[in-house]
Amino acid sequence: MATFHLRNGFISRGKGQSVVAAAAYQARARLHNEQDGLTKDYTRSHEQELLESAIFAPPNAPDWVFDRERLWNAAERAEDAHNKTRARSARTAQKLEIALPHELNPEQNRRLLQDFLRDNFTRKGFVCDVSLHGPHKKGDQRNTHAHILVTMRTVNAQGFSAEKPHLSKAELRERVNHWRENWARQCSRHLERAGFKLEAARMIYAHKTLEEQQKIAEARNDLEHAEALKRAPTLHEGPTATQMKREGKGAHSWRVDFNERLAAKRDDLRKMRAELAQVRETEERLAYAHTPAGRQARLARIHEWQRDKLDMQQARARLQQQDAHAWARREDAAASPVLKAWRERDRARETAELERQQAEQREALLETQTATARQQAEREPAGEARPAPAPSYSYRPPKPAYWSERIRRANQSEAAREREEAAARYHERVMREQNTSHAPQAARPEGDIKNSRDAAAWWTDPKDRDPARPEPETPRPFSPAEVLEKLAQVRKAARTMREREERQRREWEEEREAGRSIVDDWLDGMMNKKDGPR
Protein backbone atom coordinates (compact mmCIF):
# COMPACT_ATOMS: atom_id res chain seq x y z
CA MET A 1 0.00 0.00 0.00
CA ALA A 2 1.10 3.54 -0.60
CA THR A 3 2.89 5.23 2.26
CA PHE A 4 1.15 8.17 3.81
CA HIS A 5 3.49 11.06 4.45
CA LEU A 6 2.60 14.73 4.59
CA ARG A 7 4.76 17.12 6.53
CA ASN A 8 4.71 20.86 6.61
CA GLY A 9 7.36 23.41 7.47
CA PHE A 10 8.40 26.96 6.71
CA ILE A 11 11.17 28.77 4.93
CA SER A 12 12.20 31.32 7.51
CA ARG A 13 14.51 34.28 7.16
CA GLY A 14 14.90 34.09 10.91
CA LYS A 15 16.93 30.94 10.42
CA GLY A 16 18.89 32.46 7.56
CA GLN A 17 16.98 30.51 4.93
CA SER A 18 16.22 31.76 1.45
CA VAL A 19 13.12 30.74 -0.46
CA VAL A 20 14.85 31.34 -3.80
CA ALA A 21 17.56 28.85 -2.86
CA ALA A 22 14.93 26.35 -1.72
CA ALA A 23 13.00 26.75 -4.96
CA ALA A 24 16.19 26.35 -6.99
CA TYR A 25 17.03 23.13 -5.15
CA GLN A 26 13.67 21.48 -5.46
CA ALA A 27 13.21 22.45 -9.12
CA ARG A 28 16.84 21.65 -10.01
CA ALA A 29 17.12 25.16 -11.41
CA ARG A 30 19.56 28.03 -11.59
CA LEU A 31 18.00 30.99 -9.79
CA HIS A 32 19.33 34.41 -8.88
CA ASN A 33 18.40 35.87 -5.53
CA GLU A 34 18.18 39.65 -5.69
CA GLN A 35 18.16 39.94 -1.93
CA ASP A 36 21.71 38.77 -1.38
CA GLY A 37 23.00 38.76 -4.95
CA LEU A 38 23.73 35.04 -4.89
CA THR A 39 22.94 32.62 -7.71
CA LYS A 40 22.10 29.05 -6.75
CA ASP A 41 22.64 26.46 -9.45
CA TYR A 42 21.26 22.94 -8.84
CA THR A 43 20.88 22.01 -12.50
CA ARG A 44 23.59 19.35 -12.28
CA SER A 45 22.72 17.63 -9.00
CA HIS A 46 20.79 14.52 -9.91
CA GLU A 47 20.77 12.23 -6.91
CA GLN A 48 17.04 12.18 -7.06
CA GLU A 49 15.64 12.54 -10.52
CA LEU A 50 13.34 15.48 -11.13
CA LEU A 51 10.23 13.96 -12.67
CA GLU A 52 8.31 17.17 -13.17
CA SER A 53 8.03 20.65 -11.82
CA ALA A 54 5.23 23.11 -12.22
CA ILE A 55 3.69 26.22 -10.74
CA PHE A 56 -0.01 26.32 -9.93
CA ALA A 57 -1.63 29.70 -9.47
CA PRO A 58 -5.14 31.12 -9.03
CA PRO A 59 -6.79 32.24 -12.26
CA ASN A 60 -6.48 35.94 -11.53
CA ALA A 61 -2.73 35.81 -10.85
CA PRO A 62 -0.40 37.85 -13.05
CA ASP A 63 1.73 36.08 -15.63
CA TRP A 64 5.02 36.54 -13.82
CA VAL A 65 4.07 34.07 -11.10
CA PHE A 66 4.80 31.29 -13.57
CA ASP A 67 8.43 32.38 -13.71
CA ARG A 68 10.02 30.74 -10.71
CA GLU A 69 12.79 33.30 -10.22
CA ARG A 70 10.45 36.27 -10.42
CA LEU A 71 7.85 34.61 -8.21
CA TRP A 72 10.11 33.92 -5.27
CA ASN A 73 12.07 37.15 -5.53
CA ALA A 74 8.72 38.91 -5.47
CA ALA A 75 7.78 36.94 -2.37
CA GLU A 76 10.99 38.09 -0.70
CA ARG A 77 10.34 41.69 -1.74
CA ALA A 78 6.76 41.50 -0.48
CA GLU A 79 8.05 40.78 3.01
CA ASP A 80 10.30 43.83 2.85
CA ALA A 81 7.48 45.98 1.48
CA HIS A 82 4.60 44.89 3.69
CA ASN A 83 6.10 43.40 6.82
CA LYS A 84 6.84 46.48 8.89
CA THR A 85 7.73 44.80 12.15
CA ARG A 86 9.85 41.75 11.43
CA ALA A 87 10.81 41.82 7.80
CA ARG A 88 14.26 40.41 8.43
CA SER A 89 13.03 37.34 10.36
CA ALA A 90 9.85 36.69 8.37
CA ARG A 91 8.67 33.39 7.00
CA THR A 92 8.83 33.66 3.25
CA ALA A 93 7.09 30.43 2.24
CA GLN A 94 5.38 27.37 3.50
CA LYS A 95 6.84 24.07 2.41
CA LEU A 96 5.13 20.71 2.16
CA GLU A 97 6.66 17.33 1.66
CA ILE A 98 4.28 14.66 0.39
CA ALA A 99 4.82 11.01 -0.47
CA LEU A 100 3.03 10.11 -3.70
CA PRO A 101 1.29 6.76 -4.08
CA HIS A 102 3.69 4.53 -5.97
CA GLU A 103 0.79 2.71 -7.59
CA LEU A 104 0.04 5.71 -9.78
CA ASN A 105 2.08 6.76 -12.78
CA PRO A 106 3.54 10.29 -13.01
CA GLU A 107 0.62 11.57 -15.05
CA GLN A 108 -1.93 10.26 -12.54
CA ASN A 109 0.15 11.66 -9.70
CA ARG A 110 0.22 15.04 -11.39
CA ARG A 111 -3.55 15.09 -11.60
CA LEU A 112 -3.82 14.00 -7.98
CA LEU A 113 -1.52 16.81 -6.86
CA GLN A 114 -3.39 19.29 -9.01
CA ASP A 115 -6.68 18.35 -7.34
CA PHE A 116 -5.16 18.56 -3.88
CA LEU A 117 -3.49 21.92 -4.48
CA ARG A 118 -6.52 23.41 -6.15
CA ASP A 119 -8.76 22.49 -3.23
CA ASN A 120 -6.42 23.68 -0.51
CA PHE A 121 -4.31 26.50 -1.91
CA THR A 122 -4.98 27.74 -5.42
CA ARG A 123 -8.67 28.31 -4.81
CA LYS A 124 -7.79 30.36 -1.75
CA GLY A 125 -5.43 32.56 -3.71
CA PHE A 126 -2.01 31.05 -2.92
CA VAL A 127 0.60 30.12 -5.50
CA CYS A 128 2.24 26.69 -5.34
CA ASP A 129 5.57 25.64 -6.75
CA VAL A 130 5.59 21.87 -7.09
CA SER A 131 8.45 19.50 -7.91
CA LEU A 132 8.10 15.76 -8.22
CA HIS A 133 11.21 13.90 -7.19
CA GLY A 134 11.95 10.30 -8.06
CA PRO A 135 13.55 7.81 -5.69
CA HIS A 136 17.20 7.96 -4.68
CA LYS A 137 19.42 5.53 -6.55
CA LYS A 138 20.27 3.60 -3.39
CA GLY A 139 16.92 4.01 -1.68
CA ASP A 140 13.47 2.47 -1.89
CA GLN A 141 12.37 2.71 -5.50
CA ARG A 142 8.79 3.52 -4.49
CA ASN A 143 9.83 6.76 -2.85
CA THR A 144 8.35 9.18 -5.34
CA HIS A 145 7.59 12.37 -3.51
CA ALA A 146 6.63 15.97 -4.07
CA HIS A 147 8.16 19.13 -2.63
CA ILE A 148 5.76 22.02 -2.59
CA LEU A 149 6.45 25.63 -1.79
CA VAL A 150 3.39 27.74 -1.05
CA THR A 151 3.44 31.51 -0.80
CA MET A 152 2.62 33.01 2.58
CA ARG A 153 0.51 35.74 1.02
CA THR A 154 -2.38 35.47 -1.40
CA VAL A 155 -1.92 36.71 -4.94
CA ASN A 156 -4.22 38.89 -7.00
CA ALA A 157 -3.80 40.75 -10.27
CA GLN A 158 -1.73 43.42 -8.56
CA GLY A 159 0.66 40.96 -6.97
CA PHE A 160 1.07 39.84 -3.37
CA SER A 161 -1.48 41.15 -0.90
CA ALA A 162 -0.41 43.37 1.97
CA GLU A 163 -2.11 41.21 4.59
CA LYS A 164 -0.41 38.04 5.71
CA PRO A 165 -2.72 35.46 7.25
CA HIS A 166 -1.56 34.70 10.74
CA LEU A 167 -2.33 31.36 12.36
CA SER A 168 -1.89 30.44 15.98
CA LYS A 169 -0.23 27.12 16.77
CA ALA A 170 -3.56 25.39 17.39
CA GLU A 171 -5.06 26.80 14.20
CA LEU A 172 -2.04 25.71 12.23
CA ARG A 173 -2.28 22.21 13.63
CA GLU A 174 -5.92 22.08 12.71
CA ARG A 175 -5.13 23.32 9.21
CA VAL A 176 -2.39 20.73 8.74
CA ASN A 177 -4.70 17.98 9.97
CA HIS A 178 -7.26 19.14 7.46
CA TRP A 179 -4.66 18.92 4.69
CA ARG A 180 -3.65 15.45 5.79
CA GLU A 181 -7.24 14.26 5.78
CA ASN A 182 -7.86 15.88 2.43
CA TRP A 183 -4.72 14.32 0.97
CA ALA A 184 -5.81 10.88 2.18
CA ARG A 185 -9.24 11.35 0.64
CA GLN A 186 -7.88 12.61 -2.69
CA CYS A 187 -5.35 9.77 -2.82
CA SER A 188 -8.10 7.28 -2.17
CA ARG A 189 -10.24 8.78 -4.90
CA HIS A 190 -7.46 8.71 -7.46
CA LEU A 191 -6.34 5.21 -6.49
CA GLU A 192 -9.87 3.98 -6.93
CA ARG A 193 -10.10 5.70 -10.28
CA ALA A 194 -6.87 3.93 -11.30
CA GLY A 195 -8.33 0.57 -10.28
CA PHE A 196 -6.65 0.03 -6.91
CA LYS A 197 -9.79 -0.67 -4.91
CA LEU A 198 -8.15 -2.25 -1.88
CA GLU A 199 -5.47 0.43 -1.59
CA ALA A 200 -8.12 3.09 -1.98
CA ALA A 201 -10.18 1.60 0.84
CA ARG A 202 -7.13 1.54 3.09
CA MET A 203 -5.78 4.94 2.09
CA ILE A 204 -8.89 6.84 3.07
CA TYR A 205 -8.01 6.59 6.76
CA ALA A 206 -4.22 6.46 6.42
CA HIS A 207 -3.76 9.94 7.89
CA LYS A 208 -4.80 8.70 11.33
CA THR A 209 -2.54 7.19 13.96
CA LEU A 210 -1.65 3.52 13.69
CA GLU A 211 -3.94 2.59 16.58
CA GLU A 212 -6.92 4.38 15.10
CA GLN A 213 -6.17 2.86 11.71
CA GLN A 214 -6.05 -0.57 13.26
CA LYS A 215 -9.43 -0.09 14.90
CA ILE A 216 -10.96 1.13 11.65
CA ALA A 217 -9.43 -1.77 9.73
CA GLU A 218 -10.89 -4.20 12.24
CA ALA A 219 -14.27 -2.53 12.01
CA ARG A 220 -14.10 -2.88 8.23
CA ASN A 221 -13.10 -6.52 8.67
CA ASP A 222 -9.82 -5.90 6.84
CA LEU A 223 -8.00 -8.18 9.27
CA GLU A 224 -4.86 -8.59 7.21
CA HIS A 225 -4.31 -4.84 7.19
CA ALA A 226 -5.20 -4.61 10.89
CA GLU A 227 -2.51 -7.17 11.65
CA ALA A 228 0.04 -5.24 9.60
CA LEU A 229 -0.86 -2.08 11.52
CA LYS A 230 -0.14 -3.69 14.87
CA ARG A 231 3.20 -1.98 15.39
CA ALA A 232 4.75 0.93 17.16
CA PRO A 233 5.22 4.00 14.95
CA THR A 234 8.75 4.56 13.67
CA LEU A 235 10.40 7.96 13.43
CA HIS A 236 10.68 9.57 10.05
CA GLU A 237 14.39 9.49 9.44
CA GLY A 238 14.54 12.34 6.96
CA PRO A 239 17.14 13.10 4.32
CA THR A 240 20.05 13.86 6.68
CA ALA A 241 19.77 10.66 8.68
CA THR A 242 19.17 8.62 5.53
CA GLN A 243 22.30 10.12 4.00
CA MET A 244 24.27 9.23 7.16
CA LYS A 245 22.91 5.70 6.97
CA ARG A 246 23.95 5.40 3.34
CA GLU A 247 27.44 6.44 4.29
CA GLY A 248 27.55 3.81 7.00
CA LYS A 249 27.19 6.21 9.91
CA GLY A 250 23.78 4.97 10.97
CA ALA A 251 24.62 4.74 14.65
CA HIS A 252 25.42 8.47 14.72
CA SER A 253 21.82 9.36 14.06
CA TRP A 254 19.59 8.84 17.04
CA ARG A 255 16.55 8.53 14.80
CA VAL A 256 18.11 5.64 12.88
CA ASP A 257 19.26 4.16 16.16
CA PHE A 258 15.78 4.46 17.60
CA ASN A 259 14.21 2.83 14.57
CA GLU A 260 16.67 -0.04 14.64
CA ARG A 261 16.03 -0.69 18.30
CA LEU A 262 12.31 -0.45 17.62
CA ALA A 263 12.61 -3.02 14.85
CA ALA A 264 14.49 -5.36 17.19
CA LYS A 265 11.84 -4.82 19.82
CA ARG A 266 9.13 -5.46 17.28
CA ASP A 267 10.71 -8.79 16.39
CA ASP A 268 10.83 -9.66 20.08
CA LEU A 269 7.24 -8.60 20.42
CA ARG A 270 6.19 -10.75 17.50
CA LYS A 271 7.93 -13.75 19.03
CA MET A 272 6.33 -13.07 22.38
CA ARG A 273 2.92 -12.77 20.75
CA ALA A 274 3.42 -16.11 19.04
CA GLU A 275 4.45 -17.67 22.35
CA LEU A 276 1.47 -16.12 24.07
CA ALA A 277 -0.83 -17.54 21.43
CA GLN A 278 0.73 -20.94 21.97
CA VAL A 279 0.28 -20.69 25.71
CA ARG A 280 -3.32 -19.63 25.27
CA GLU A 281 -3.93 -22.49 22.91
CA THR A 282 -2.38 -24.94 25.36
CA GLU A 283 -4.55 -23.57 28.15
CA GLU A 284 -7.64 -24.01 26.04
CA ARG A 285 -6.62 -27.49 25.10
CA LEU A 286 -6.02 -28.40 28.73
CA ALA A 287 -9.35 -26.95 29.77
CA TYR A 288 -11.02 -28.96 27.06
CA ALA A 289 -9.08 -32.08 28.03
CA HIS A 290 -10.60 -31.99 31.51
CA THR A 291 -14.20 -32.05 30.31
CA PRO A 292 -15.93 -35.39 29.66
CA ALA A 293 -15.92 -34.67 25.93
CA GLY A 294 -12.23 -33.90 26.10
CA ARG A 295 -11.51 -37.12 27.90
CA GLN A 296 -13.50 -39.00 25.33
CA ALA A 297 -11.61 -37.30 22.55
CA ARG A 298 -8.37 -38.19 24.28
CA LEU A 299 -9.41 -41.81 24.56
CA ALA A 300 -10.33 -41.81 20.88
CA ARG A 301 -6.90 -40.39 20.10
CA ILE A 302 -5.21 -43.04 22.19
CA HIS A 303 -7.22 -45.74 20.48
CA GLU A 304 -6.31 -44.35 17.11
CA TRP A 305 -2.69 -44.35 18.13
CA GLN A 306 -2.98 -47.97 19.27
CA ARG A 307 -4.54 -48.95 15.98
CA ASP A 308 -1.83 -47.12 14.09
CA LYS A 309 0.78 -48.97 16.07
CA LEU A 310 -0.85 -52.31 15.43
CA ASP A 311 -1.11 -51.50 11.73
CA MET A 312 2.55 -50.71 11.65
CA GLN A 313 3.52 -53.91 13.46
CA GLN A 314 1.36 -56.00 11.22
CA ALA A 315 2.64 -54.38 8.08
CA ARG A 316 6.17 -55.01 9.28
CA ALA A 317 5.36 -58.67 10.00
CA ARG A 318 3.83 -59.09 6.55
CA LEU A 319 6.83 -57.53 4.90
CA GLN A 320 9.21 -59.71 6.88
CA GLN A 321 7.26 -62.77 5.85
CA GLN A 322 7.24 -61.73 2.20
CA ASP A 323 10.94 -61.15 2.45
CA ALA A 324 11.55 -64.55 3.96
CA HIS A 325 9.40 -66.16 1.29
CA ALA A 326 11.30 -64.42 -1.44
CA TRP A 327 14.59 -65.74 -0.06
CA ALA A 328 13.13 -69.22 0.29
CA ARG A 329 11.92 -69.08 -3.31
CA ARG A 330 15.41 -68.22 -4.39
CA GLU A 331 16.82 -71.16 -2.52
CA ASP A 332 14.16 -73.40 -4.06
CA ALA A 333 15.18 -72.47 -7.58
CA ALA A 334 17.14 -75.67 -8.00
CA ALA A 335 14.54 -77.94 -6.38
CA SER A 336 12.28 -80.22 -8.31
CA PRO A 337 8.95 -78.83 -9.45
CA VAL A 338 7.03 -81.06 -7.07
CA LEU A 339 9.04 -79.96 -4.09
CA LYS A 340 8.82 -76.38 -5.24
CA ALA A 341 5.06 -76.57 -5.49
CA TRP A 342 4.87 -78.27 -2.10
CA ARG A 343 6.88 -75.55 -0.44
CA GLU A 344 4.97 -72.87 -2.25
CA ARG A 345 1.80 -74.30 -0.80
CA ASP A 346 3.35 -74.22 2.65
CA ARG A 347 4.22 -70.62 2.16
CA ALA A 348 0.71 -69.80 1.02
CA ARG A 349 -0.56 -71.47 4.17
CA GLU A 350 1.82 -69.41 6.26
CA THR A 351 0.59 -66.25 4.60
CA ALA A 352 -3.02 -67.20 5.20
CA GLU A 353 -2.21 -68.04 8.81
CA LEU A 354 -0.54 -64.68 9.34
CA GLU A 355 -3.48 -62.92 7.81
CA ARG A 356 -5.86 -64.78 10.08
CA GLN A 357 -3.74 -64.01 13.14
CA GLN A 358 -3.58 -60.37 12.25
CA ALA A 359 -7.30 -60.19 11.70
CA GLU A 360 -7.75 -61.75 15.14
CA GLN A 361 -5.37 -59.24 16.67
CA ARG A 362 -7.29 -56.38 15.13
CA GLU A 363 -10.56 -57.85 16.27
CA ALA A 364 -9.25 -58.25 19.79
CA LEU A 365 -7.88 -54.73 19.93
CA LEU A 366 -11.12 -53.33 18.66
CA GLU A 367 -13.11 -55.26 21.23
CA THR A 368 -10.90 -53.96 24.02
CA GLN A 369 -11.20 -50.46 22.75
CA THR A 370 -14.94 -50.63 22.36
CA ALA A 371 -15.28 -51.97 25.86
CA THR A 372 -13.08 -49.18 27.26
CA ALA A 373 -15.00 -46.53 25.38
CA ARG A 374 -18.33 -47.91 26.59
CA GLN A 375 -17.08 -47.98 30.16
CA GLN A 376 -15.96 -44.40 29.96
CA ALA A 377 -19.18 -43.28 28.35
CA GLU A 378 -21.18 -44.97 31.12
CA ARG A 379 -19.00 -43.49 33.83
CA GLU A 380 -19.20 -40.01 32.36
CA PRO A 381 -22.19 -39.01 30.29
CA ALA A 382 -20.99 -36.45 27.77
CA GLY A 383 -20.95 -32.88 29.06
CA GLU A 384 -22.31 -29.82 27.31
CA ALA A 385 -21.52 -29.52 23.65
CA ARG A 386 -18.29 -27.74 22.91
CA PRO A 387 -16.90 -26.78 19.55
CA ALA A 388 -14.19 -29.07 18.32
CA PRO A 389 -10.65 -27.73 18.75
CA ALA A 390 -9.11 -25.93 15.81
CA PRO A 391 -7.94 -28.31 13.13
CA SER A 392 -4.26 -29.02 13.05
CA TYR A 393 -2.72 -28.67 9.65
CA SER A 394 0.15 -31.02 10.23
CA TYR A 395 0.14 -34.03 7.94
CA ARG A 396 -1.71 -37.12 9.05
CA PRO A 397 -1.58 -40.25 6.90
CA PRO A 398 -4.93 -41.63 5.78
CA LYS A 399 -6.26 -44.50 7.78
CA PRO A 400 -6.88 -47.94 6.25
CA ALA A 401 -10.46 -48.48 5.18
CA TYR A 402 -11.11 -51.57 7.28
CA TRP A 403 -10.70 -49.60 10.51
CA SER A 404 -13.53 -47.28 9.68
CA GLU A 405 -15.67 -50.27 8.67
CA ARG A 406 -14.88 -52.09 11.88
CA ILE A 407 -15.47 -49.03 14.01
CA ARG A 408 -18.79 -48.52 12.30
CA ARG A 409 -19.72 -52.13 13.05
CA ALA A 410 -18.55 -51.88 16.63
CA ASN A 411 -20.66 -48.80 17.23
CA GLN A 412 -23.86 -49.80 15.54
CA SER A 413 -26.87 -50.94 17.52
CA GLU A 414 -27.78 -54.58 18.03
CA ALA A 415 -30.83 -54.35 15.80
CA ALA A 416 -28.88 -52.75 13.00
CA ARG A 417 -26.21 -55.39 13.24
CA GLU A 418 -28.78 -58.18 13.12
CA ARG A 419 -30.46 -56.59 10.16
CA GLU A 420 -27.19 -56.32 8.37
CA GLU A 421 -26.10 -59.82 9.19
CA ALA A 422 -29.43 -61.24 8.01
CA ALA A 423 -29.04 -59.37 4.77
CA ALA A 424 -25.53 -60.74 4.38
CA ARG A 425 -26.70 -64.31 5.06
CA TYR A 426 -29.50 -63.98 2.61
CA HIS A 427 -27.14 -62.58 0.09
CA GLU A 428 -24.76 -65.43 0.57
CA ARG A 429 -27.54 -67.92 0.00
CA VAL A 430 -28.55 -66.21 -3.23
CA MET A 431 -24.98 -66.29 -4.33
CA ARG A 432 -24.71 -69.97 -3.57
CA GLU A 433 -27.90 -70.78 -5.39
CA GLN A 434 -26.85 -68.85 -8.41
CA ASN A 435 -23.49 -70.52 -8.19
CA THR A 436 -21.69 -67.23 -8.74
CA SER A 437 -18.36 -66.27 -7.33
CA HIS A 438 -18.96 -62.55 -7.08
CA ALA A 439 -17.56 -60.81 -4.05
CA PRO A 440 -20.42 -60.27 -1.62
CA GLN A 441 -21.75 -56.77 -2.00
CA ALA A 442 -22.80 -54.57 0.83
CA ALA A 443 -26.34 -55.41 1.81
CA ARG A 444 -28.93 -52.97 0.65
CA PRO A 445 -31.74 -51.83 2.85
CA GLU A 446 -35.18 -52.74 1.57
CA GLY A 447 -36.28 -49.40 0.32
CA ASP A 448 -33.10 -48.74 -1.54
CA ILE A 449 -34.04 -50.61 -4.71
CA LYS A 450 -35.67 -48.05 -6.90
CA ASN A 451 -35.15 -49.41 -10.35
CA SER A 452 -36.88 -52.69 -11.01
CA ARG A 453 -34.26 -53.46 -13.62
CA ASP A 454 -31.67 -53.34 -10.85
CA ALA A 455 -29.84 -56.64 -10.55
CA ALA A 456 -30.87 -56.84 -6.91
CA ALA A 457 -34.48 -57.10 -7.94
CA TRP A 458 -33.74 -60.38 -9.72
CA TRP A 459 -32.05 -61.80 -6.70
CA THR A 460 -35.03 -61.45 -4.46
CA ASP A 461 -36.18 -64.81 -3.17
CA PRO A 462 -39.77 -65.56 -4.34
CA LYS A 463 -40.70 -66.28 -0.73
CA ASP A 464 -39.51 -62.82 0.40
CA ARG A 465 -41.19 -61.04 -2.44
CA ASP A 466 -43.14 -57.99 -1.58
CA PRO A 467 -46.79 -58.74 -2.52
CA ALA A 468 -47.28 -55.13 -3.51
CA ARG A 469 -44.54 -55.42 -6.09
CA PRO A 470 -45.67 -56.94 -9.42
CA GLU A 471 -44.22 -60.30 -10.42
CA PRO A 472 -41.53 -60.18 -13.05
CA GLU A 473 -43.05 -61.14 -16.37
CA THR A 474 -42.38 -64.64 -17.61
CA PRO A 475 -40.61 -64.53 -20.96
CA ARG A 476 -42.77 -65.51 -23.93
CA PRO A 477 -41.68 -68.55 -25.95
CA PHE A 478 -39.45 -67.96 -28.95
CA SER A 479 -40.82 -68.17 -32.48
CA PRO A 480 -39.16 -70.68 -34.90
CA ALA A 481 -37.26 -67.89 -36.63
CA GLU A 482 -35.95 -66.66 -33.29
CA VAL A 483 -34.97 -70.19 -32.34
CA LEU A 484 -32.93 -70.49 -35.52
CA GLU A 485 -31.30 -67.16 -34.85
CA LYS A 486 -30.44 -68.09 -31.26
CA LEU A 487 -29.06 -71.39 -32.45
CA ALA A 488 -26.81 -69.62 -34.91
CA GLN A 489 -25.63 -67.29 -32.15
CA VAL A 490 -24.88 -70.19 -29.83
CA ARG A 491 -22.97 -72.05 -32.54
CA LYS A 492 -20.99 -68.96 -33.32
CA ALA A 493 -20.16 -68.44 -29.63
CA ALA A 494 -19.13 -72.08 -29.28
CA ARG A 495 -16.89 -71.81 -32.31
CA THR A 496 -15.29 -68.68 -30.95
CA MET A 497 -14.68 -70.31 -27.59
CA ARG A 498 -13.17 -73.39 -29.21
CA GLU A 499 -10.89 -71.23 -31.28
CA ARG A 500 -9.87 -69.26 -28.22
CA GLU A 501 -9.10 -72.42 -26.26
CA GLU A 502 -7.10 -73.80 -29.16
CA ARG A 503 -5.12 -70.60 -29.39
CA GLN A 504 -4.44 -70.59 -25.67
CA ARG A 505 -3.32 -74.22 -25.77
CA ARG A 506 -0.92 -73.41 -28.55
CA GLU A 507 0.46 -70.49 -26.56
CA TRP A 508 0.97 -72.69 -23.59
CA GLU A 509 2.74 -75.25 -25.71
CA GLU A 510 5.08 -72.56 -26.94
CA GLU A 511 5.64 -71.23 -23.45
CA ARG A 512 6.34 -74.56 -21.88
CA GLU A 513 9.94 -75.04 -20.80
CA ALA A 514 11.99 -77.74 -22.43
CA GLY A 515 11.86 -81.00 -20.54
CA ARG A 516 8.50 -80.28 -19.07
CA SER A 517 5.61 -82.54 -19.85
CA ILE A 518 1.86 -82.32 -19.63
CA VAL A 519 2.16 -84.46 -16.53
CA ASP A 520 4.02 -81.68 -14.78
CA ASP A 521 1.21 -79.31 -15.61
CA TRP A 522 -1.31 -81.78 -14.31
CA LEU A 523 0.74 -82.19 -11.11
CA ASP A 524 0.95 -78.43 -10.69
CA GLY A 525 -2.77 -78.24 -11.09
CA MET A 526 -3.23 -80.91 -8.43
CA MET A 527 -0.87 -79.10 -6.08
CA ASN A 528 -2.71 -75.82 -6.50
CA LYS A 529 -6.00 -77.44 -5.64
CA LYS A 530 -7.33 -76.31 -2.33
CA ASP A 531 -7.52 -79.74 -0.75
CA GLY A 532 -3.99 -80.78 -1.71
CA PRO A 533 -2.84 -83.64 -3.89
CA ARG A 534 -4.90 -86.78 -3.76
Place this chain on the structure above:
Amino acid sequence: MTEKTAARLESLRKRKAQLENRIADAERQAKVAARKLDARRKIVVGGAVLAAIADSPGLAAMVKTVLAQRVTRALDRAAVADLLGDPPKPGPG
Protein backbone atom coordinates in the same frame (compact mmCIF):
# COMPACT_ATOMS: atom_id res chain seq x y z
CA MET B 1 25.87 64.40 -10.27
CA THR B 2 25.87 62.85 -13.66
CA GLU B 3 23.57 60.04 -14.71
CA LYS B 4 26.48 57.66 -14.80
CA THR B 5 27.45 58.45 -11.25
CA ALA B 6 23.84 58.07 -10.11
CA ALA B 7 23.58 54.66 -11.73
CA ARG B 8 26.86 53.62 -10.16
CA LEU B 9 25.72 54.83 -6.76
CA GLU B 10 22.47 52.99 -7.17
CA SER B 11 24.21 49.71 -8.04
CA LEU B 12 26.65 50.16 -5.14
CA ARG B 13 23.78 50.77 -2.73
CA LYS B 14 22.07 47.66 -4.03
CA ARG B 15 25.30 45.76 -3.60
CA LYS B 16 25.61 47.12 -0.08
CA ALA B 17 22.06 46.01 0.79
CA GLN B 18 22.71 42.56 -0.65
CA LEU B 19 25.92 42.23 1.35
CA GLU B 20 24.12 43.33 4.48
CA ASN B 21 21.43 40.76 3.82
CA ARG B 22 24.04 38.11 3.27
CA ILE B 23 25.78 39.05 6.53
CA ALA B 24 22.47 38.96 8.37
CA ASP B 25 21.64 35.56 6.92
CA ALA B 26 25.05 34.18 7.83
CA GLU B 27 24.70 35.53 11.37
CA ARG B 28 21.28 33.96 11.72
CA GLN B 29 22.53 30.65 10.42
CA ALA B 30 25.39 30.79 12.90
CA LYS B 31 22.92 31.66 15.65
CA VAL B 32 20.69 28.74 14.79
CA ALA B 33 23.68 26.39 14.69
CA ALA B 34 24.94 27.73 18.03
CA ARG B 35 21.53 27.30 19.63
CA LYS B 36 21.31 23.77 18.34
CA LEU B 37 24.77 22.96 19.66
CA ASP B 38 23.92 24.59 22.99
CA ALA B 39 20.75 22.55 23.35
CA ARG B 40 22.65 19.44 22.45
CA ARG B 41 25.33 20.11 25.07
CA LYS B 42 22.67 20.73 27.70
CA ILE B 43 21.00 17.44 26.87
CA VAL B 44 24.28 15.53 26.96
CA VAL B 45 25.43 17.07 30.25
CA GLY B 46 22.00 16.73 31.83
CA GLY B 47 21.73 13.12 30.76
CA ALA B 48 25.16 12.29 32.14
CA VAL B 49 24.43 14.01 35.45
CA LEU B 50 21.04 12.36 35.81
CA ALA B 51 22.63 8.99 35.14
CA ALA B 52 25.41 9.67 37.69
CA ILE B 53 22.99 10.83 40.41
CA ALA B 54 21.72 7.31 40.86
CA ASP B 55 25.20 6.14 41.93
CA SER B 56 26.47 9.00 44.08
CA PRO B 57 24.37 10.63 46.81
CA GLY B 58 26.97 13.42 47.13
CA LEU B 59 26.37 14.49 43.55
CA ALA B 60 22.61 14.28 44.14
CA ALA B 61 22.91 16.73 47.06
CA MET B 62 25.03 19.06 44.95
CA VAL B 63 22.57 18.95 42.09
CA LYS B 64 19.75 19.66 44.51
CA THR B 65 21.52 22.73 45.87
CA VAL B 66 22.34 24.04 42.41
CA LEU B 67 18.80 23.46 41.17
CA ALA B 68 17.29 25.11 44.24
CA GLN B 69 19.42 28.23 43.59
CA ARG B 70 19.20 28.47 39.82
CA VAL B 71 15.77 27.12 38.81
CA THR B 72 13.30 29.87 39.54
CA ARG B 73 10.47 29.51 37.03
CA ALA B 74 7.50 27.64 38.47
CA LEU B 75 7.08 25.48 35.38
CA ASP B 76 10.76 24.50 35.43
CA ARG B 77 10.61 23.74 39.15
CA ALA B 78 7.60 21.51 38.56
CA ALA B 79 9.56 19.63 35.90
CA VAL B 80 12.39 18.81 38.33
CA ALA B 81 10.28 18.60 41.50
CA ASP B 82 11.53 15.11 42.34
CA LEU B 83 15.17 16.26 42.22
CA LEU B 84 14.41 19.34 44.33
CA GLY B 85 12.43 17.34 46.87
CA ASP B 86 9.50 19.78 46.58
CA PRO B 87 6.17 18.46 47.79
CA PRO B 88 3.96 17.67 44.81
CA LYS B 89 1.46 20.45 44.24
CA PRO B 90 -2.19 19.64 43.74
CA GLY B 91 -2.92 19.70 40.03
CA PRO B 92 -5.48 21.96 38.40
CA GLY B 93 -8.95 20.56 38.89
